Amino acid sequence: MASSPDIPSADNTPENPGSGSLSETSETTGTTGGQQRRGRVRARRAAVMAVPATLGLAGLAILTAQGALGVSFSISGMPFTVTAKSLDGTGFEQFGALDSMADNSPNAGDTGGQVLVVTSAIKNATLDSLCQSVDLGGTNLLIKAGSGATKVQATDLTTDSTDLSGDASFNNIEIGNDASTLTKAGVKGPLGVFSQQADTVHIDNLRQTNYATTAGVFKLPGLKLSFSSSGC
Amino acid sequence: MSGTDTPREGWRPAFRGWRARRPFVGGLLLTLGGMWILLTEKASLKVVIHIGMQGLVGYLLPVVMVLCGLLTLFSPSQRLFYSILGVLCSLGSWVTSNLGGFMVGLLLGVVGSCLAFGWLPDQEPRVSRRKRRKAARATTQGFGDGAGEPA
Numbered sequence: 001m002a003s004s005p006d007i008p009s010a011d012n013t014p015e016n017p018g019s020g021s022l023s024e025t026s027e028t029t030g031t032t033g034g035q036q037r038r039g040r041v042r043a044r045r046a047a048v049m050a051v052p053a054t055l056g057l058a059g060l061a062i063l064t065a066q067g068a069l070g071v072s073f074s075i076s077g078m079p080f081t082v083t084a085k086s087l088d089g090t091g092f093e094q095f096g097a098l099d100s101m102a103d104n105s106p107n108a109g110d111t112g113g114q115v116l117v118v119t120s121a122i123k124n125a126t127l128d129s130l131c132q133s134v135d136l137g138g139t140n141l142l143i144k145a146g147s148g149a150t151k152v153q154a155t156d157l158t159t160d161s162t163d164l165s166g167d168a169s170f171n172n173i174e175i176g177n178d179a180s181t182l183t184k185a186g187v188k189g190p191l192g193v194f195s196q197q198a199d200t201v202h203i204d205n206l207r208q209t210n211y212a213t214t215a216g217v218f219k220l221p222g223l224k225l226s227f228s229s230s231g232c
Numbered sequence: 233m234s235g236t237d238t239p240r241e242g243w244r245p246a247f248r249g250w251r252a253r254r255p256f257v258g259g260l261l262l263t264l265g266g267m268w269i270l271l272t273e274k275a276s277l278k279v280v281i282h283i284g285m286q287g288l289v290g291y292l293l294p295v296v297m298v299l300c301g302l303l304t305l306f307s308p309s310q311r312l313f314y315s316i317l318g319v320l321c322s323l324g325s326w327v328t329s330n331l332g333g334f335m336v337g338l339l340l341g342v343v344g345s346c347l348a349f350g351w352l353p354d355q356e357p358r359v360s361r362r363k364r365r366k367a368a369r370a371t372t373q374g375f376g377d378g379a380g381e382p383a
Contacts, residue, residue: 038252046350
């Protein structure tokens with residue numbers, strides 16, 4: 001596959017074969033390329049790689065859509081919305097934090113480059129009818145999954161959200177801990193910040209606007225990717 | 233032909249010549265794809281470390297893509313290795329990095345790698361199909377005339 005019968009010259013960066021003088025090379029680069037032989041893409045050769053690559057991509061997409069493969073997300077700095085019909089989680093933590101953006105970030109606006117966010121961490125979560133939308137500048141990419149019999153599984157789900165709404169119920173909740181003493185989901189917050197944690201959490205009609213970071217490993221059965229002008 | 237003319241022509245023809253000697257579009261697309269993926273996932277390091285190995289790999293693969301793209305441009309003789317590594321990293325980024333930067337970076341990377349893989353130096357200048365057909369017709373006609381003349 002790698003050896004090609006149709007390479008005309010053994011040298012990969014062709015010099016001018018005429019004379020080896022130094023002025024000759026500068027001349028050939030200077031001319032408009034009339035007599036210089038340019039390299040170019042051979043379609044059949046490119047297809048040797050394009051066909052397996054396409055098959056591989058299709059395989060990955062199918063495995064993901066069947067929920068066999070977990071895909072990992074870590075998004076930040078983009079407006080990003082997550083909605084779900086219901087969320088069941090074990091190991092829940094929540095605390096406030098201050099997120100700072102990169103200098104001169106176009107997303108900063110009049111916030112001075114800092115946003116107050118709520119960091120939620122869930123160790124294991126099961127989401128029903130997950131819908132994620134990402135604003136890609138004009139169009140939204142919609143990722144829908146888990147509307148069928150098998151639900152979306154997410155592990156180590158950590159989000160810094162500016163806006164979180166839903167009907168939540170907690171089990172064994174401890175409110176008012178110091179954020180640096182949290183234990184349930186394995187994330188430690190800054191010292192001296194209000195926080196809460198719970199053993200299990202159930203949220204109906206979840207809606208999160210994640211301005212900052214969303215991260216986690218998702219298993220997305222029934223994956224559907226589409227572009228749309230409106231988000232979730 | 234005088235070598236003294238070349239400095240006056242500026243950088244454009246020089247760039248053209250430089251571009252002709254390497255898989256320029258392929259390397260460029262692969263680099264852009266890696267950069268796009270990095271752009272979509274600039275999560276803070278603390279969160280990445282919390283996620284563990286998979287979070288780190290999510291950064292590693294696009295960085296390797298960018299490096300492969302740049303090396304394809306600046307060391308084109310090794311393009312086969314770089315393009316194979318690039319396409320594998322592009323495909324792997326589906327799993328590790330936001331579905332390959334929401335498909336966009338992944339597609340750029342795969343297309344760029346394929347172009348870099350299919351590129352060959354020192355080719356005949358491109359001839360359009362219509363021109364080729366016309367040339368073929370002209371030669372057959374020429375043969376016909378040539379055959380007709382001696383008779």
